[in-house]
Amino acid sequence: MKGPLTVLVVDDNAEFRAGLKRLLQAEPLVGQILEAEDGLRAVETASRAPVDVVLMDINMPRMDGLSATAQLTQVSPAYVIMVSVEHERDYFRRAMQVGARDFLVKPFQAEELHAALERAMASRRRASLRGGRPGRAVLFTSFQGGAGCTSLVAWLARLAASRRNEVVAVDLDIRLGNLSWYLGVETSASWAQVWVEEGDAVERLAEAAVRVDDCLRLVPAPTTLEQLADLERGGFEEEYGQAAARVLDAARGLGRLVLGDAGHALGETAPAAMHSADQILVVATPEVPAIHRLARGLELLTGHMGLPAHKVAVVLNRCDEPGGIAPRQLQEELGREFLALLPADYRLAAEACNLGRSVHQIRGRSRLTRSLISLLDAVMDGAVPPRAS
Ligand SMILES: Nc1ncnc2c1ncn2[C@@H]1O[C@H](COP(=O)(O)OP(=O)(O)O)[C@@H](O)[C@H]1O
Ligand SMILES: [Mg+2]
Known part of the structure; x- marks a missing residue:
């Protein structure tokens, strides 16, 4: 059965995207999976299609994950999870400042991904209690x-x-x-x-x-x-x-x-x-x-x-x-x-x-x-x- 969440995977590394896609396909909360190879594409995709969750890489050509998050959150209510190899306080903080909601450190396990998706679901439930609109x-x-x-x-x-x-x-x-x-x-x-x-x-x-x-x-x-x-x-x-x-x-x-x-x-x-x-x-x-x-x-x-x-x-x-x-x-x-x-x-x-x-x-x-x-x-x-x- 297909899950409720449409997830957009943003990463310039095709291999990483494929691996993440496999994890997401096995994930019961996920329905549709979309992909983008850089920040610019991610913003375009999220402004055209309804996306619930974005898994956003930080270092990418053309537009990095931080700028992409700043722009994407202006055009989409999607829940952005930053994905980074650098487990640095600094990235996390900057990501939150531009509108990211959560953070995952590469490489991560299926359970960690699931927990982050659960948090995204909880946030969606709260939003629907408010008629889908922020207060x-x-x-x-x-x-x-x-x-x-x-x-x-x-x-x-x-x-x-x-x-x-x-x-x-x-x-x-x-x-x-x-x-x-x-x-x-x-x-x-x-x-x-x-x-x-x-x-x-x-x-x-x-x-x-x-x-x-x-x-x-x-x-x-x-x-x-x-x-x-x-x-x-x-x-x-x-x-x-x-x-x-x-x-x-x-x-x-x-x-x-x-x-x-x-x-x-x-x-x-x-x-x-x-x-x-x-x-x-x-x-x-x-x-x-x-x-x-x-x-x-x-x-x-x-x-x-x-x-x-x-x-x-x-x-x-x-x-x-x-x-x-x-x-x-x-x-x-x-x-x-x-x-x-x-x-x-x-x-x-x-x-x-x-x-x-x-x-x-x-x-x-x-x-x-x-x-x-x-x-x-x-x-x-x-x-x-x-x-x-
Ligand atoms: N309409 C009012 N009539 C009389 N006293 C008021 C009224 N509104 C507020 N106060 C009083 O004014 C004082 C200052 O209020 P406060 O809300 O702390 O102000 P501020 O936060 O702007 O500094 C408080 O003692 C409060 O009880
Ligand atoms: Mg006061």
Whole structure:
């Protein structure tokens, strides 16, 4: 009987391809087998035919396995397994950075191949639970401190999960992340551990994630020196942003909605992670200095950093603060509309914070809860309002 997976074997060595084909023919998970003799052919094949798994060599003429993986993962949802003689941390890490999901070292046994295919199957099953599509990644960030980024991620995550959405909250606020605290969970895990051992990034992320409730998982940020050292061992010395962006991508494999807390918009991780996100929500409050920073910050995001304007929206928190500027006036000055206006409610916010719960669980009819519900609706629609003319 034919198995469910279509596998593409990419290697410039015809003998190796033939040997691998024999192994795959004996493999119960495999149906169709395709071949390509270099990276360029591999990208062409995967963009034409539906491929589930790619076994990708690293050193090849015309286009090597790393560039091919980077291109192929843009055009195909295939699960790429790097195949290399060089059992070097370096290749593995670079392969993961360009979108590979797994790694096999030549020569390998039928059992090792089978285990890797099993992991690919598990990843496919997870994808079909999400309707075959990766989850939507929404990143919260801010140009000030204390605007409410972390609170909003925690509250929205709990709210979305209460509607039976599979939600993953990812704390990308390296060193200072406190999302676990707002969600009321204690753990020593973090996404730094994803990079320490080899294997599928999504699988590893699932291991690092902490279950908050039925439909909500949290991936805490690396904050301790030990966790930061793990990131370095994973090869991300000066590249924490890279690691964070890959984590955000991998999290899409775990849930329908991924909510990331990126902390400061110009911090170590936010700029890189922003390029991976589907939507970026900048949280601000209505005081003059904050709005000044916001205006300048938005220019940096869309101008200097080249983010598409439609991906960036602003959420005004504590919009009715006494002495704050009226939202209408702010919108005019900024030349854009806010995606949501959330009222100040210090008592409720503090209570939610102290209990590690969301405001909707404490006071379901409060104004803050109601505006949070409309924010979630906007986020789920992917609706970003157009610029005011
Ligand atoms: N709408 C609100 N009304 C009153 N207090 C709020 C509101 N939103 C957040 N807070 C409070 O603001 C403080 C800072 O929030 P936090 O989410 O940690 O900000 P950030 O992550 O942007 O630094 C917290 O004490 C939180 O309870
Ligand atoms: Mg925060």
